[in-house]
Amino acid sequence: MKSARAFLILITAVIFLISLQVESLAQNQVNTCIECHLELDDELLDPAIKFAEDVHNKEGISCAGCHGGDPTEEDAELAMSEKNGFRAVPSIREIPQFCGQCHSDPAYMRKYNPALPTDQLGKYWTSQHGQKIKQGDKNVAQCISCHSVHDIRKTSDPRSPVYDLNVPQTCSSCHSDADYMASYPIATDQHADYQESVHGIALLKHKDTGAPACNDCHGNHAATPPGVASIGRVCYQCHLAEGELFNVSPHKTAFDDLGEAECSSCHGNHSIRPLTDEQVGVGDESLCATCHSEDDAGYEAAKAMKQALVDLSETYMEARELIDEAERKGVGVSDEQFALLDVRHSLINVRKLVHAFNPDTLISSAERAMEAADEVHQAGISAVVEVKNRRKGFILFTLVTIVLMALVIVKIKQIERDKVK
Numbered sequence: 001m002k003s004a005r006a007f008l009i010l011i012t013a014v015i016f017l018i019s020l021q022v023e024s025l026a027q028n029q030v031n032t033c034i035e036c037h038l039e040l041d042d043e044l045l046d047p048a049i050k051f052a053e054d055v056h057n058k059e060g061i062s063c064a065g066c067h068g069g070d071p072t073e074e075d076a077e078l079a080m081s082e083k084n085g086f087r088a089v090p091s092i093r094e095i096p097q098f099c100g101q102c103h104s105d106p107a108y109m110r111k112y113n114p115a116l117p118t119d120q121l122g123k124y125w126t127s128q129h130g131q132k133i134k135q136g137d138k139n140v141a142q143c144i145s146c147h148s149v150h151d152i153r154k155t156s157d158p159r160s161p162v163y164d165l166n167v168p169q170t171c172s173s174c175h176s177d178a179d180y181m182a183s184y185p186i187a188t189d190q191h192a193d194y195q196e197s198v199h200g201i202a203l204l205k206h207k208d209t210g211a212p213a214c215n216d217c218h219g220n221h222a223a224t225p226p227g228v229a230s231i232g233r234v235c236y237q238c239h240l241a242e243g244e245l246f247n248v249s250p251h252k253t254a255f256d257d258l259g260e261a262e263c264s265s266c267h268g269n270h271s272i273r274p275l276t277d278e279q280v281g282v283g284d285e286s287l288c289a290t291c292h293s294e295d296d297a298g299y300e301a302a303k304a305m306k307q308a309l310v311d312l313s314e315t316y317m318e319a320r321e322l323i324d325e326a327e328r329k330g331v332g333v334s335d336e337q338f339a340l341l342d343v344r345h346s347l348i349n350v351r352k353l354v355h356a357f358n359p360d361t362l363i364s365s366a367e368r369a370m371e372a373a374d375e376v377h378q379a380g381i382s383a384v385v386e387v388k389n390r391r392k393g394f395i396l397f398t399l400v401t402i403v404l405m406a407l408v409i410v411k412i413k414q415i416e417r418d419k420v421k
């Protein structure tokens, strides 16, 4: 009885081991597509070499996943026969559909990664790229112009051409090439402008991936110009506070009526620069004076808003200088430094309030911030007075010490002289 049970266990174990072996054989099965193409040259060889790094390869989708054919056949003709479903190389125009056969099939994609969107093809057709390719234009971007082919990587892979930091370069490989774009009516300066902008500097120089690359404003797959009506929405994604203020400001309806773009009419799109209070007011650098002229309500508002901003920022700067000076000279000013930080935050918030385009809103906040700024300013003055008093005290102390020491020396000499006598 015991030996019968042992035999049963042995048999089960053997069957289990054999099944494992069979499975691993299936997995290690040679892929004739790769094997044969590794023996070939140039563009027939390249795909087989590059494919080691491809996301599809890593997911177990081999050459046949895209090209069809039978990857177990050693004979070239059989492996690549139409009977076995082989699809030769897709033309540029066919590529979107070729990639989309899987990527726009939610049931299929869910098996691999339920979180991955399946809207790329649908969105692509709505883009200027997709519209033009349908008309037979071969210069516009399709899937592999942005993602490459045979070494396609996850978008989160820093080596992917669509990884955040690489997107501007990928788009500009066409859009900054004046010869390539010669037959189109659009400029080729977007990248040049972008890389000098606050966004370009933040992303490309400081590697701040919170700053927008081309696709954050234009969409990954629906690359159309955002259009006047939707530009605001593009900026709101990140600059919510300014967007909310703008939406209830008098400019909202005024700009809609004029057909003016909400944010970019003042800030531009690719060459957005840092701003100063000068751009509020009515002076040479003013953004307001381009539309408002003397005596209209906007002009007066601009003047008043700028004055409030300048007063606040000057008081803040002076307070900062005083407190920094006191700190350098050794006076403890940590409380004042904290208070100063609060004033700085208020100043930033008051600058945002420009976007309410309502002088009362801005000025009342500026006045509240000004009270705090004045307090810090006073504290700064006291700290500097303390520095001066300390210095006076020190000089007095040194003088007294010197006089005392001189007296002591005179006294010692006198004693010595008395001894000699």
Ligand code: HEC
Pocket: 032, 033, 034, 036, 037, 040, 044, 063, 064, 067, 068, 069, 070, 071, 073, 074, 075, 076, 079, 080, 087, 088, 089
């Ligand atoms: C025994 C060698 C061999 C095998 C196996 C093989 N190929 Fe090829 N493949 C070739 C040669 C040679 C060419 C170029 C001549 C031609 O087009 O037939 C080629 C061409 C191609 C092309 C380009 C076709 C074109 O029209 O330019 C693709 C795509 C391709 N192979 C994919 C595959 C896939 C996928 C498999 C596996 C299912 C595979 N190959 C298996 C030898 C092979």
Ligand code: HEC
Pocket: 033, 034, 037, 043, 044, 045, 046, 047, 048, 049, 051, 056, 061, 062, 063, 064, 065, 066, 067, 089, 090, 091, 092, 095, 098, 144, 149, 150
């Ligand atoms: C994700 C889909 C996909 C996979 C997987 C894939 N290919 Fe391709 N392949 C394409 C596309 C798209 C083209 C067209 C490229 C072009 O127009 O430049 C292409 C083109 C080719 C060509 C023509 C030469 C060239 O580079 O344009 C060959 C040969 C080829 N593939 C072989 C292979 C082999 C071998 C494998 C496996 C090692 C493979 N492909 C895997 C999509 C794929």
Ligand code: HEC
Pocket: 095, 096, 097, 099, 100, 103, 116, 117, 120, 121, 124, 129, 141, 142, 143, 144, 145, 146, 147, 155, 162, 163, 164, 167, 215, 220, 221, 223
């Ligand atoms: C104009 C360039 C461009 C074109 C054309 C393009 N893509 Fe993309 N693709 C991107 C960018 C940029 C991302 C997003 C990278 C990120 O999320 O940071 C992306 C992301 C993806 C992703 C990851 C999931 C997602 O949606 O974020 C897939 C899958 C994808 N693309 C497939 C395709 C397919 C299929 C096509 C052709 C129908 C295509 N792409 C055409 C630029 C492009």
Ligand code: HEC
Pocket: 055, 056, 059, 061, 065, 066, 098, 099, 100, 101, 102, 103, 109, 112, 113, 116, 143, 144, 147, 148, 149, 152, 153, 154, 155, 156
């Ligand atoms: C046979 C089906 C199939 C075809 C055809 C196909 N893909 Fe994929 N692709 C997949 C699967 C499955 C994944 C893995 C999804 C995952 O795990 O995130 C994937 C992943 C990707 C990713 C990475 C997405 C990420 O996670 O960041 C990109 C980019 C991509 N494919 C682009 C393409 C392009 C471009 C083509 C056409 C040249 C193409 N695919 C053709 C099935 C396919």
Ligand code: HEC
Pocket: 128, 129, 132, 139, 140, 141, 142, 145, 146, 167, 170, 171, 172, 173, 174, 175, 184, 185, 186, 214, 215, 218, 220, 223, 224, 225
């Ligand atoms: C393979 C070259 C190529 C690549 C790569 C490319 N584009 Fe394009 N793009 C074009 C061409 C060509 C047009 C058509 C221009 C036209 O119709 O006036 C175009 C049109 C556009 C338009 C519409 C412009 C208009 O006003 O008509 C936008 C926006 C755009 N591309 C953004 C992008 C972005 C963003 C990227 C990168 C994510 C990108 N493109 C990558 C070639 C490319």
Ligand code: HEC
Pocket: 168, 171, 172, 175, 186, 187, 190, 191, 194, 199, 212, 213, 214, 215, 216, 217, 218, 225, 226, 227, 228, 231, 234, 264, 269, 270
């Ligand atoms: C901060 C958002 C933003 C970023 C980042 C951005 N764009 Fe734009 N882009 C816009 C806006 C807004 C327009 C103007 C749309 C209009 O006037 O209808 C535009 C217009 C365009 C156009 C249409 C032609 C033109 O010059 O007017 C192209 C092409 C374009 N951008 C490409 C790019 C490329 C390439 C990059 C990356 C180097 C990029 N954009 C980065 C917002 C952005």
Ligand code: HEC
Pocket: 198, 199, 202, 208, 210, 211, 212, 213, 216, 217, 231, 234, 235, 236, 237, 238, 239, 263, 264, 267, 268, 269, 272, 273, 274, 275
């Ligand atoms: C993906 C997020 C994102 C989008 C979309 C975006 N921005 Fe920005 N923006 C940022 C970040 C992050 C910074 C800060 C950059 C830095 O560190 O200097 C910034 C900075 C700015 C600044 C300068 C602020 C300063 O302190 O001087 C202005 C102005 C600006 N953006 C306007 C816009 C406009 C207008 C749009 C729409 C056309 C837009 N942004 C779209 C993220 C975004």
Ligand code: HEC
Pocket: 232, 235, 236, 239, 242, 243, 246, 251, 262, 263, 264, 265, 266, 267, 275, 276, 277, 278, 279, 280, 287, 309, 348, 351, 352, 353, 354, 355
């Ligand atoms: C009528 C012109 C005008 C419009 C429209 C406008 N801004 Fe501004 N924006 C300014 C001025 C002027 C400043 C500088 C304020 C300062 O530094 O005193 C500024 C500053 C900014 C800053 C820098 C940080 C800050 O708030 O001080 C950001 C970010 C910004 N704007 C985003 C936007 C967004 C997003 C929109 C669209 C909802 C928009 N702006 C619409 C004129 C405008």
Ligand code: HEC
Pocket: 250, 251, 254, 255, 258, 260, 265, 266, 279, 280, 287, 288, 289, 290, 291, 292, 296, 297, 298, 299, 301, 302, 305, 354, 357, 358, 359
């Ligand atoms: C693109 C043109 C344009 C620019 C630039 C512009 N405005 Fe205006 N603004 C208008 C229009 C149009 C109206 C509504 C009609 C009117 O009252 O003049 C308006 C209205 C206003 C109002 C409401 C006036 C009232 O009647 O109560 C204020 C306040 C204002 N703007 C302030 C500013 C400030 C501050 C700036 C600069 C930061 C600025 N505007 C820049 C076009 C502009």
